[in-house]
């Protein structure tokens with residue numbers, strides 16, 4: 154069975170990559186990703202200037218997933234742009250990389266995207282509209298007027314491939330409204346989902362929360378969020394123009410989880426919490442498991458079942 158995946162006219166050897174924010178903060182982590190069985194990588198969401206982020210502990214692995222309130226710590230926009238452009242020069246035949254931006258304002262996002270547009274970067278850009286952990290900043294993707302406004306302004310000048318990272322939605326009216334806005338723009342993908350915002354994990358022995366920022370409230374990842382992630386992948390796959398692909402993120406821990414995201418219609422698959430727990434060897438394991446499932450079912454390619462989720 155082949156895991157070959159064509160996305161934006163490029164064929165990747167498999168659909169797997171990291172989720173932004175995990176194992177992608179600096180050159181060391183990005184190089185390790187690039188040298189792993191991950192088919193490509195995405196950088197940590199960047200702001201114009203370097204940010205320290207929230208006080209620690211701000212990420213905590215728990216049995217069924219993770220909780221985080223990182224607060225957008227990153228090395229700054231120029232650091233990551235330099236990394237991806239140096240890599241293009243080092244590896245001209247390398248798989249296109251993904252570059253994530255998460256400005257603290259519409260203007261900051263426009264400024265970074267203009268710089269990407271004017272740069273030699275030839276990969277894919279992800280506009281993160283769903284960071285749940287910057288105190289006082291409501292998520293753009295939960296403000297539908299702002300969502301339409303920012304995309305309108307972006308596509309007045311941005312002509313390179315652009316996707317958006319979305320938070321989970323939980324209501325059909327929201328799926329419908331979000332999709333009707335997104336369908337107005339030449340996006341190449343939507344990435345569903347970001348962490349489920351503002352969960353609370355308690356350590357019963359200590360009778361305490363486990364992360365310092367926001368009195369312990371943080372974005373949930375891992376097994377907790379797979380049903381919500383699958384629903385969002387399916388909801389947008391069935392609502393968006395076929396030219397807008399879906400990247401499936403959330404709760405991918407095994408080959409079976411990956412298969413389920415593909416059944417819902419995902420093209421690329423991102424691994425976050427499980428990558429944090431296992432390291433880059435997680436890609437070897439998940440790829441092997443997905444191949445085994447496909448062979449047991451008699452599939453030789455992903456196209457044979459992508460999006461073909463049955464209903465009753």
Ligand SMILES: O=C(O)c1[nH]c(=O)[nH]c(=O)c1I
Pocket residue numbers: 174198221222223224225226255281283284285286287347348372
């Ligand atoms: O707190 C973070 O840095 C963070 N954490 C997340 O769970 N999702 C995000 O998009 C971000 I920008």
